[in-house]
Amino acid sequence: xxxxxxxxxxxxxxxxxxxxxxxxxxxxxxxxxxxxxxxxxxxxxxxxxxxxxxxxxxxxxxxxxxxxxxxxxxxxxxxxxxxxxxxxxxxxxxxxxxxxxxxxxxxxxxxxxxx
Amino acid sequence: xxxxxxxxxxxxxxxxxxxxxxxxxxxxxxxxxxxxxxxxxxxxxxxxxxxxxxxxxxxxxxxxxxxxxxxxxxxxxxxxxxxxxxxxxxxxxxxxxxxxxxxxxxxxxxx
Numbered sequence: 001x002x003x004x005x006x007x008x009x010x011x012x013x014x015x016x017x018x019x020x021x022x023x024x025x026x027x028x029x030x031x032x033x034x035x036x037x038x039x040x041x042x043x044x045x046x047x048x049x050x051x052x053x054x055x056x057x058x059x060x061x062x063x064x065x066x067x068x069x070x071x072x073x074x075x076x077x078x079x080x081x082x083x084x085x086x087x088x089x090x091x092x093x094x095x096x097x098x099x100x101x102x103x104x105x106x107x108x109x110x111x112x113x114x115x
Numbered sequence: 116x117x118x119x120x121x122x123x124x125x126x127x128x129x130x131x132x133x134x135x136x137x138x139x140x141x142x143x144x145x146x147x148x149x150x151x152x153x154x155x156x157x158x159x160x161x162x163x164x165x166x167x168x169x170x171x172x173x174x175x176x177x178x179x180x181x182x183x184x185x186x187x188x189x190x191x192x193x194x195x196x197x198x199x200x201x202x203x204x205x206x207x208x209x210x211x212x213x214x215x216x217x218x219x220x221x222x223x224x225x226x
Contacts, residue, residue, distance in 0.1 A: 043216035055211040090158055100147035100206030106158035
């Protein structure tokens with residue numbers, strides 16, 4: 001059974017650019033959540049999608065957005081990149097709704113460097 | 116703020132049991148305790164979770180105190196590959212609550 005796939009694994013952007021990251025959940029999983037991990041702030045929740053609807057959002061500016069498609073695949077976008085957006089972006093999927101009853105399975109992450 | 120507190124770091128001798136504590140004194144009756152670990156900035160790996168009862172799987176055991184205010188993750192025979200940051204989190208059974216990670220415990224397994 002394939003795991004959570006995130007692409008690209010590594011990317012370098014410059015300030016002011018935008019970036020789109022992709023996440024393919026485990027087959028059959030309908031919930032996808034996104035996280036940002038930096039050395040200073042640790043692992044922080046960005047947002048979560050279930051059945052193409054955003055159900056919850058973390059404390060991030062509007063430059064961070066996402067969406068989920070009908071096949072449960074998800075993308076997140078960061079516009080007007082800042083140096084502080086350099087981070088490991090992680091995606092997780094779960095089989096049912098986003099709750100403690102369902103285990104989150106994480107992908108390997110997309111490492112973004114902003115120059 | 117994280118709902119859990121963990122030691123910043125721990126050492127464990129290879130082959131011995133690693134016991135990682137977690138305090139979750141404000142846990143609610145419908146909140147699960149989850150453990151994940153992260154190796155070298157890879158994605159966090161699920162280890163185990165429980166609601167009220169102790170749990171065991173092929174990776175570890177989870178011991179939850181009777182009042183549910185704390186728990187211990189036990190790796191029965193630690194190997195060098197168990198060196199990682201271990202995160203203890205709580206999640207409500209039926210809710211879309213944000214998942215909040217603390218800084219975790221950095222476990223070093225010593226040869």
